[in-house]
Amino acid sequence: MSLSVLQGKTYFVRTFGCQMNMHDAERVSGLLDSCGCLPAASPDDADIVVFMTCCVREKADTRLYGQCSSLKSAPEPPGGKRVVAVGGCIAQRDGAGLLTNLDNVNVVFGTHSIAHVAELIADAFASDDPQVRCEEVEESAATDMPWHRETAYHAWVPIMTGCNNFCSYCIVPYVRGREKSRPFDEVVDEVRGLVRAGVREVTLLGQNVNSYGRDLFGAPRFAELLRRVGDTGVERIRFTSSHPKDLLPETIDAMAEVPAVMPQLHLAVQSGSSRILKAMNRKYTREDYLALVEAVRAKIPGIALSTDIIVGFPGETEEDFLETLTLAREVGYAQAFTFIYSRRAGTPAAEIPDDTPRAVIQDRFDRLVNVIQDTAFAFNQHELGCTVPVLMEGPSKHDPSILQGKSPKNQTVHTPIPAGADAAAFTGKIVDVKVDVARTWYLAGTIAGEAR
Ligand code: SAM
Ligand code: SF4
Ligand code: F3S
Numbered sequence: 001m002s003l004s005v006l007q008g009k010t011y012f013v014r015t016f017g018c019q020m021n022m023h024d025a026e027r028v029s030g031l032l033d034s035c036g037c038l039p040a041a042s043p044d045d046a047d048i049v050v051f052m053t054c055c056v057r058e059k060a061d062t063r064l065y066g067q068c069s070s071l072k073s074a075p076e077p078p079g080g081k082r083v084v085a086v087g088g089c090i091a092q093r094d095g096a097g098l099l100t101n102l103d104n105v106n107v108v109f110g111t112h113s114i115a116h117v118a119e120l121i122a123d124a125f126a127s128d129d130p131q132v133r134c135e136e137v138e139e140s141a142a143t144d145m146p147w148h149r150e151t152a153y154h155a156w157v158p159i160m161t162g163c164n165n166f167c168s169y170c171i172v173p174y175v176r177g178r179e180k181s182r183p184f185d186e187v188v189d190e191v192r193g194l195v196r197a198g199v200r201e202v203t204l205l206g207q208n209v210n211s212y213g214r215d216l217f218g219a220p221r222f223a224e225l226l227r228r229v230g231d232t233g234v235e236r237i238r239f240t241s242s243h244p245k246d247l248l249p250e251t252i253d254a255m256a257e258v259p260a261v262m263p264q265l266h267l268a269v270q271s272g273s274s275r276i277l278k279a280m281n282r283k284y285t286r287e288d289y290l291a292l293v294e295a296v297r298a299k300i301p302g303i304a305l306s307t308d309i310i311v312g313f314p315g316e317t318e319e320d321f322l323e324t325l326t327l328a329r330e331v332g333y334a335q336a337f338t339f340i341y342s343r344r345a346g347t348p349a350a351e352i353p354d355d356t357p358r359a360v361i362q363d364r365f366d367r368l369v370n371v372i373q374d375t376a377f378a379f380n381q382h383e384l385g386c387t388v389p390v391l392m393e394g395p396s397k398h399d400p401s402i403l404q405g406k407s408p409k410n411q412t413v414h415t416p417i418p419a420g421a422d423a424a425a426f427t428g429k430i431v432d433v434k435v436d437v438a439r440t441w442y443l444a445g446t447i448a449g450e451a452r
Pocket of ligand 1: 018056057169170171172206207208241242243268270308309310339340341342343344
């Protein structure tokens with residue numbers, strides 16, 4: 001089927017899950033743009049609706065079903081026929097099986113089949129038969145695929161796909177396949193091109209960036225990649241996610257020495273109990289993790305540490321949980337993503353019996369959230385009175401008179417839009433802000449210099 005059928009069609013892409021999915025969604029939008037499609041403001045206005053799905057927790061799974069069924073009662077789209085396409089991790093996991101429960105889905109495409117999304121959608125316009133493509137094999141994260149970026153000043157750059165770690169609770173290795181690193185030159189050339197296009201900050205992406213290059217060279221070479229990306233002239237480098245077992249001293253040195261690497265590290269701990277960490281197959285102990293934090297802080301004083309924590313892993317006792325609480329306080333996280341354990345069929349942890357009442361797990365979760373709020377608040381107090389360079393993202397969604405951006409430590413910073421100024425003129429600019437308010441989840445202050 002010719003792709004010309006897509007010319008002038010409107011599309012809407014909704015993304016669930018992690019940054020990897022956000023980046024994949026940008027590739028899908030880029031492919032549709034290159035076929036002459038136009039973005040729509042909402043799914044109801046679109047001829048093509050694409051859901052980029054996540055299955056890391058049960059909640060993410062159920063959201064897809066809700067979204068697809070609400071489309072059934074949506075008005076007819078401009079072109080008469082609406083094509084609904086499901087991509088991402090649920091598509092990769094379930095393949096054609098998705099169609100059994102979702103009778104208004106026309107296209108299913110897996111995480112390794114993004115390059116084919118436009119032709120699958122074109123075929124679906126021409127035929128009533130569902131189009132399914134879910135390759136098992138990894139394709140390289142193709143750089144030659146068109147790419148539609150949401151912002152001109154920031155870009156997600158995948159440096160590797162897949163995961164080899166098989167944490168016992170996690171579905172990701174089953175839906176994203178094994179680790180596959182992109183060659184050095186491919187990543188560095190991409191960042192150079194982005195810098196030429198005006199990008200100021202890149203976030204290097206992988207499920208475990210610290211093992212970047214192991215599949216290519218037999219040993220991780222992430223430190224070298226950081227230095228080479230630093231040489232491109234990009235002003236800000238961030239990366240996620242970082243598995244503690246693979247964070248090497250040479251990577252900490254590169255973080256400290258490459259000026260563009262921001263003083264921020266996401267280091268997922270998952271639990272503060274060595275017993276639970278063993279059951280999670282994380283391959284480090286509480287003591288290993290705390291020693292790593294000390295080594296990072298010795299080289300990069302004041303660094304902002306963030307983390308992921310799971311509460312209610314099967315068999316977690318009150319003592320185990322208290323170890324998580326004390327670890328969170330000891331590290332003093334600037335931010336944490338906290339999750340209640342969700343049983344994922346097919347993972348080893350799903351087989352572990354557990355009779356901990358739901359209310360007990362919820363209570364632990366609430367106590368953890370309180371501790372993280374305390375540590376985040378305490379962390380932000382250190383910025384009071386300081387002037388921080390803020391990469392401005394634009395007006396705040398909650399208050400259009402406020403500009404919002406990110407500090408080097410990834411803190412959200414608010415400042416009033418100067419009288420008579422246009423917020424758009426600041427978007428993508430770096431502006432010094434003198435901080436005079438430090439709350440739990442944001443800093444606020446006044447502009448103390450020219451935008452650059
Ligand atoms: N690769 C990243 C790492 O190890 O840091 C994490 C990627 S995963 C998509 C994001 C987070 O989801 C994990 O760090 C974990 O805290 C959480 N997660 C994964 N599986 C989960 C499950 N079955 N139940 C609850 N949370 C889960
Ligand atoms: Fe999942 Fe563990 Fe891989 Fe992260 S490192 S994606 S938590 S299996
Ligand atoms: Fe979800 Fe897949 Fe990411 S399961 S968290 S979208 S890798």
